[in-house]
Amino acid sequence: MNVNPQHGHREPDRTAQSRTAHDRTAQSRPAHDRPAQSRPAHDHRKLGRELDLFDTDPLMGSGLPYWLPDGAAVRHTLEKFIRGRERRAGYRHVYSPVLGKRELYEISGHWAHYREDMFPPMALGSEEVVLRPSLCPHHALIFRSRSHSYRELPLRMAELGGMYRSEPSGVLGGLTRVRAIQLNDAHVFCTPEQAADEAVAALELIREAHAALGIVPVRYRLSLPGAGGKYVADPALWERATALLSDVLERSGVPFEAAEGEAAFYGPKIDVQIADGAGREFTLSTVQVDFHQPERFDLHYIGPDGARHRPVMVHRSVIGSVERVVAHLIELYGGAFPAWLAPVQVVLLPVSDAELPQAERLRQRCLDLGLRAEVAGPERGTLGARIREARLVPYQAVIGAREAVDDRVALRLRNGRRLEPLPAEEAWARIGALVAGCGSELWEDGAAG
Numbered sequence: 001m002n003v004n005p006q007h008g009h010r011e012p013d014r015t016a017q018s019r020t021a022h023d024r025t026a027q028s029r030p031a032h033d034r035p036a037q038s039r040p041a042h043d044h045r046k047l048g049r050e051l052d053l054f055d056t057d058p059l060m061g062s063g064l065p066y067w068l069p070d071g072a073a074v075r076h077t078l079e080k081f082i083r084g085r086e087r088r089a090g091y092r093h094v095y096s097p098v099l100g101k102r103e104l105y106e107i108s109g110h111w112a113h114y115r116e117d118m119f120p121p122m123a124l125g126s127e128e129v130v131l132r133p134s135l136c137p138h139h140a141l142i143f144r145s146r147s148h149s150y151r152e153l154p155l156r157m158a159e160l161g162g163m164y165r166s167e168p169s170g171v172l173g174g175l176t177r178v179r180a181i182q183l184n185d186a187h188v189f190c191t192p193e194q195a196a197d198e199a200v201a202a203l204e205l206i207r208e209a210h211a212a213l214g215i216v217p218v219r220y221r222l223s224l225p226g227a228g229g230k231y232v233a234d235p236a237l238w239e240r241a242t243a244l245l246s247d248v249l250e251r252s253g254v255p256f257e258a259a260e261g262e263a264a265f266y267g268p269k270i271d272v273q274i275a276d277g278a279g280r281e282f283t284l285s286t287v288q289v290d291f292h293q294p295e296r297f298d299l300h301y302i303g304p305d306g307a308r309h310r311p312v313m314v315h316r317s318v319i320g321s322v323e324r325v326v327a328h329l330i331e332l333y334g335g336a337f338p339a340w341l342a343p344v345q346v347v348l349l350p351v352s353d354a355e356l357p358q359a360e361r362l363r364q365r366c367l368d369l370g371l372r373a374e375v376a377g378p379e380r381g382t383l384g385a386r387i388r389e390a391r392l393v394p395y396q397a398v399i400g401a402r403e404a405v406d407d408r409v410a411l412r413l414r415n416g417r418r419l420e421p422l423p424a425e426e427a428w429a430r431i432g433a434l435v436a437g438c439g440s441e442l443w444e445d446g447a448a449g
């Protein structure tokens, strides 16, 4: 809803944007794995509780959800996925603390322009520390802590880290409106000449990640400042950054709309908008070009001329916050995640107690191979009942007396397809390959299939 996972600000009016969003969300479901009946709009809050993905407790507080093991498995997989994509794109990861001294945010400009969204400072001896409202100031300090030559640029610094927003309690709910946010964030420190290429590359990374996750944006938005004093005043820098981002969108060939009043306080941004099942629009991914914070933090690099030069910061988030993207994926797939994201990938179904030891042995083998597997034994009901209970699990491996002797499994796919019994090792190898490729297909019919 209003939480912008990157460098947030309020999105005051969604109603005008909600007309087409629902249809497009429905279209984005992968056709091959869609049940015969069309699904109703899913509510991630309801599904999250039903599927034991996440929950909240009044004693932890509103807007502070916790992740149950199945939700945590989805989250771990997503985090691993995005870090891998980032490494391949030349990013290196850091960790930085979620607290910082108040002075840090005075320098960054958050204190002047964004304080109403921040938690109140905590007194710590003679100092005041604040839960951070964004990761940028920490990354600027990390860049500043070492001297950098132009040869090191673009320097791409990524972190999947925590940030906090003091949302009013009345608006909190599920994973989309939270007070503690885990953001897939990065800052590229580069020369002014490199900034456009870096922003184009970030947009490309966003498009690839969305395609792998099955996410279809409803639109791209060039978010510009509006009236009022929440933006830093430097018209020349705004103009320069806006021209650069317009150029980036043109070069990327994506249609976009400009929207006033949606910029970050320090600069314009490209927002990649998605919609939930009810048609409400959210910002998921962002790309921003920032000339302001490098000035405020007096960042520099040593140019070929031996002199100090000011870098540009490109802020970008590929999948936004893990809260928001998981909420979206829950609704998009109705809990039937692609195999690589599924909390449980393989359920082992011994027909009778006699096959239970073999099921346990195969489960351990799956775990050793990095697959998430569980056994649903006869104590949980008839085979039919257990298959129905495991209907969201992509691979259901039935083990009868003959399979147990032969070390084979009879696979049932989530889409209803049944495969001939095949050697267990071959089944795990083929599932493992599909999972490793982050594909959306449940099975590929090869020579042996």
Ligand SMILES: [Zn+2]
Binding pocket: 007, 134, 135, 136, 186, 187, 315, 316
């Ligand atoms: Zn940033």
